[in-house]
Amino acid sequence: MSFGAMKPRVAQGDETTREANQVDAPSSHARSEPRTRVKICGVTSVADADAAAAAGADYLGLIFAPSSVRSVTLDDARQIVAAVARRCQTVAVFQDAPLEWMQTVVAAIGCDLIQLHGDEPLEVAAALPCPVIRAVTVTPETRPADVLPWTRLENVAHLLFDRPKRRPVLDWELCLQPLWEAAQTTAAGRQAFIAGGLSAENVAAVVQRWQPYGVDVASGVESAPGKKDARRMQAFCRSVRSPER
Numbered sequence: 175m176s177f178g179a180m181k182p183r184v185a186q187g188d189e190t191t192r193e194a195n196q197v198d199a200p201s202s203h204a205r206s207e208p209r210t211r212v213k214i215c216g217v218t219s220v221a222d223a224d225a226a227a228a229a230g231a232d233y234l235g236l237i238f239a240p241s242s243v244r245s246v247t248l249d250d251a252r253q254i255v256a257a258v259a260r261r262c263q264t265v266a267v268f269q270d271a272p273l274e275w276m277q278t279v280v281a282a283i284g285c286d287l288i289q290l291h292g293d294e295p296l297e298v299a300a301a302l303p304c305p306v307i308r309a310v311t312v313t314p315e316t317r318p319a320d321v322l323p324w325t326r327l328e329n330v331a332h333l334l335f336d337r338p339k340r341r342p343v344l345d346w347e348l349c350l351q352p353l354w355e356a357a358q359t360t361a362a363g364r365q366a367f368i369a370g371g372l373s374a375e376n377v378a379a380v381v382q383r384w385q386p387y388g389v390d391v392a393s394g395v396e397s398a399p400g401k402k403d404a405r406r407m408q409a410f411c412r413s414v415r416s417p418e419r
């Protein structure tokens with residue numbers, strides 16, 4: 175299918191109007207409340223999902239990228255969503271997947287949001303049937319002009335700033351700063367997550383420095399690739415919330 179002829183649905187009105195119209199998830203809190211949301215990504219079993227919810231996760235990510243060690247089947251995902259639906263927001267994470275497949279997954283598992291973690295065009299996000307988390311891989315070349323168009327789409331609810339997985343960035347904080355500042359002028363940017371190499375050991379400093387809407391972790395709370403560790407998830411959630419006490 176070609177997306178060339180499709181027109182992105184762009185939000186009408188100013189940011190205030192857009193924020194008022196934004197679909198907010200049932201367990202989300204208003205931005206004025208200080209509690210930092212935790213997204214635990216790459217959950218692969220009901221047992222790990224239960225442990226993540228018990229540890230205090232607000233969002234759980236289910237990865238549908240076939241190359242990931244954390245990828246789940248449709249059946250795994252359906253069971254995980256059913257098990258935690260009342261406790262956490264569930265997010266299906268895709269990397270350059272066909273639009274039809276993403277639509278099929280949402281309909282089959284009943285997740286709350288989709289995370290786009292590849293080079294998907296704006297038109298794909300605009301055509302998705304649920305709110306979107308747009309991942310932005312921060313490199314020295316990333317400019318606000320690359321990010322801001324995403325925040326103008328009606329169904330992009332959150333940005334997620336991530337570190338490049340393969341290419342080290344010498345000063346990630348320096349690269350993030352101009353993007354973060356530009357994002358704060360938009361609703362999706364004020365509801366941004368920070369991700370990338372986070373763990374119980376470093377997340378409190380990130381929360382204090384950026385005061386993000388949420389933080390997102392995958393490998394930093396595992397005992398082995400694809401296997402979550404209950405104690406690490408508990409320690410992570412404690413560290414996130416420790417500066418808030």
Ligand SMILES: O=C(O)c1ccccc1N[C@@H]1O[C@H](COP(=O)(O)O)[C@@H](O)[C@H]1O
Nearest residue numbers: 215239242291369370371390391392393
């Ligand atoms: O973790 C994966 O395997 C993965 C695969 C495909 C797309 C996204 C993936 N993970 C995302 O990466 C960030 C941070 O991960 P980490 O904490 O540095 O391991 C997180 O947003 C995951 O959603």
